[in-house]
Amino acid sequence: MYVAVKGGERAIDNAHTWLAEERRGDTSVAELSVAQIREQLSLAVNRVMAEGSLYDPDLAALAIKQARGDLIEAIFLIRAYRTTLPRLGHAEPVDTGKMACDRRISATFKDVPGGQVLGPTFDYTHRLLDFALEAEGLPPAAETSEAQTGDTPRVTEFLNKGGLIQSEARSDATPPDMTHAPMQYPAGRPLRLQALTRGDEGFVLSMAYSTQRGYGRNHPFVGELRIGKVAVEMDIPELGFAIEIGEVTLSECETVNQFAGSRTEPAQFTRGYGLVFGQTERKAISMALVDRALRWEELGEDNLGAPAQDEEFVLAHSDNIQATGFLEHIKLPHYVDFQSELELVRKIRRDAAEAAMQEAAE
């Protein structure tokens, strides 16, 4: 018989008070401010914005502080906050061709117009711990040089001119929005890209890695990777024209992949695309690889049965908040479920023992 029980309020309150104390840590160490997190742990902030699917560095920094640095918990907080916001509308698609690039590299063309601009990168560092950072002090000022003017041209445009790469059909179709309608499969590329850009970095990285190791291989080159600020423009109905409402930092990756040809089309390169909030290039590259792998059908490739080619598998498991919600719920009280399982096991054993007794008697 099940008897409804209540309890635990005091234990829960005390657990949360202790949590707050533990979050603060040793009080002889200065408290971390939200601004310090925003400025000095900016890549964590970027990840929380990307996977929380809400661009607001101050909120992301606050979430990181509240979550004691647990980024998935911080992303959870941002997602929860996001649901409380009224949707004021949508912006025009960002024009990444007009990006003010902090970083822009191409792994396919050495002498690309606009050049190879490394930006503030970890690449080519020795990955040795820098004990100088233990001491406080200002780093030397970054070197400067005469800045380039004008927009940085896209690498894929060069290939496009010769018809050597599959072109993207421009349209102004309203894309489906997974935050407004439940996912249905097949999802199509716009929904895939929306899911991937907010997907868990570790998951998207591993899926991308699996394609490199041979599970749905598509031979990617990083045609271009660019990171920088773009303006956000929105059409304002009460004004009757569009204005800039802000500026966001984005990471964009375009891959150039193995050529495909058919009876009707000559051999040409294909492409994968990644676009992610903040300076998040690992995620942007991963996204481009997975995007490309998921395009097998439209590009007339074989389904090799690779996980990264399985749209439903990838999209249904890419969201770390859904995943952690379902995973972590099993630690919450399941007393009644378990009680019934326990009864069942006992009954099976009892029945088996009785049957054995009967057999012995016969």
Next chain:
Amino acid sequence: MTQTDQNIEARKGWMGLLAKAPPAQLAALFDTVEPKPGFTWLRPCEVGGVMLRGRMGGTGAPFNLGEMTVTRCALKLETGEVGHAYVQGRDKAHAERAALIDAMMQTKAGEGLRAKVLDPLQDAMTRAKADRAAKAAATKVDFFTMVRGDD
């Protein structure tokens, strides 16, 4: 370009500038402006989300990228001009200032405001952008060809 088109272009310019301005800097500059006209709210400040979009391959069909926090409001000056603001972030005081300046720019106070608030904001933003571009330029790779020993 007609007179109205020019007006719209100018207004787009200052509204975009106000939306992107660092709130603290805008507050400091606007503090120096006197007198500030009275106004009534047409729409009090409201914080919400705007869905950003990207294009596949940078140039193709749109997809939803994720939201951004935006604060908007609308107000009307005692003299009748209407000011609107859509600014990035959740700072209501910032949105109020932006809407008030948008309305005041449509009055005779406009010229003074441009000199006292908009121009300094634009200068600071241009400088910040140029500083970053200069740092990026310093990280541009200069390739050189190694001379091979056996040639």
